[in-house]
Amino acid sequence: MNLLMIIRVALRALRRNRMRSTLTVLGIIIGVASVIAMIGIGQGARASVQSQIASLGSNLVMIFSGSTSRGGVAMGWGASSALKEDDAKAILAECPSVVNVSPVVRSPGQVVFGDQNWSTSVQGVWASYPEIRDWPLVAGAFFSDSDVRGSAKVCVIGKTVEDNLFGTSDPIGQTIRIKKLPFRVVGVLSSKGTDPRGQDQDDIIVAPLTVVQKQMAGTTSVNNIMASTSSPLLAGQAIDEMTALLRQRHRIGPNDNDDFIIRSQADIASTAEATSQIMTMLLGSIAGVSLLVGGIGIMNIMLVSVTERTREIGIRLAVGAAEKDILFQFLLEAALLSLVGGVIGVALGILTSQIVSSVAKWPTLVSPASIVLSLCFSGLVGIFFGFYPARKASRLDPIEALRYE
């Protein structure tokens, strides 16, 4: 019997047991759909994390005040006041791999314009800040070095702040009050969206470091220092140079721990990458288990089917079917079931991941590889789990099978 005939015979047999075929296919559909959806969602989340990390600025190296312990209580990053503006100046002057530096001081503050008010994060920075963060302006211009030196009361606002205070009117040249102090708006930053931790990066006001430090935060230290290198390849070298410089400046003995922490963009990216990879794997393996369950479902149904169809097999043998005809018929039935389930499952999986990603505002990423993979896998599941029942069917004795009630 040739393949075409076997396919015909297998299709007829499946059609005769429509309900059972449908239920079997359902198991595979669920398995394949969840594999596609889970991997799609995982990869979508990963891509969105990657784009958020890229939005922090390229070639970025961040220095945080290290964790110190005061009275035995460990404080978090940035809790100590080890970093000063002078550290930033020294880094710029003495670290050859570093091209740009800006200290950052953060202070939460209430901003008022006319009858609108908004709470946001006010950050004191140097004029090089937009370059380091690779963050262009959409209107106006960033303040200059001399504004920073002269503690000018000027500021650049983020998109979210602009929307909330000004609506559609032009903010450039307007004066807003930050913690009751008047500031002139000189520029608007372009929109960056959320950061990897889900915070709105556009909800920000940047102003000269000196003003924020003295008049708002009331501190002589800075929260962190951002530095950038000319290429990501220099990040490691820059970290070494800055570590050596800061240890020397902070007079840290050879056996003592750093009072600062340096992280490059690459570190942050790889951590986030690893996290989302684990998530994808986790989701994928849960989905894989459901595909396995679907496969066992096929085996179960095929086994039941072989017993239930013993007489049918006997009839087929009596009218001239060879052992291998029966074997291939049952194998093909199982493979067809799981392949049909696979195709429907892929469609359903793509749909599901699209719905999830549109709700979560992630990019959809159903790779052709994952489609091909799960289709092949479901076909293999069918053949693998179909083989034992099929062999059982083909080994039946024709007389026993015919006599079976």
Added chain:
Amino acid sequence: MGELIVVENLTRDYVMGDVTVQALRGVTLSIAEGSFVAISGASGSGKSTFMNVIGCLDRPTSGRYLLGGQDMLALERSELPKVRGRKIGFVFQGFNLLSRTSAYENVELPLLYQNVDSGERRKRVTDALTRVGLADRMDHTPSQLSGGQQQRVAIARALVNQPMLLLGDEPTGNLDTRTGIDIMELFLELNRQGITIVMVTHEPDIAQYAERNLVFRDGRPVSDTRVATRRDPAGERAHLSALEAEVKIQ
């Protein structure tokens, strides 16, 4: 005409633990090409076992079996399906049709296993169903057919591969008298067209349609007789109608 079936000292033992049932104990006989043989005998005398062996559904424990001059016991096990599919047609007591499958597809089944192409298949299936008088019932499934009609579908299925041997194990066993006569009429018609028929029956009336009667006892034939006056279906039907009329009058 030559001998279609020649068996010598055929035995078939069923071993179950330490009990051995000798279902056939040395059967030696031959059946001529084109003949119509009926086998009868007590239950358990080995009739079905004999049919299964000559139908190549089962292999004997020892002996010789030639079908059309070819030694069946020299064949590989894997070659038997081809013999069943091409040379032999089976009709069983229980019809053994695929349920939820149309008469057409049931009859087509043996052809699928012999790689007959679709045009030829359609011709042969239609032809076989027409021969058994079911040309207008091709799309009916077994549950939509009467017992006699189901048995005719089974006969069409047995015929469709143009076998030289038709084997029936109690083909009328599940049918009423009138339908049994119809089936015998069909058998006689096929036999006239040259098909050799061997059938098992426990009804003496049915055996009288054949030209030769074998009686089995304890795994071997104990009598082998020519039927002197064979029954003919038309006469039987008339006889039956007369009987029924009598019953009605009373």
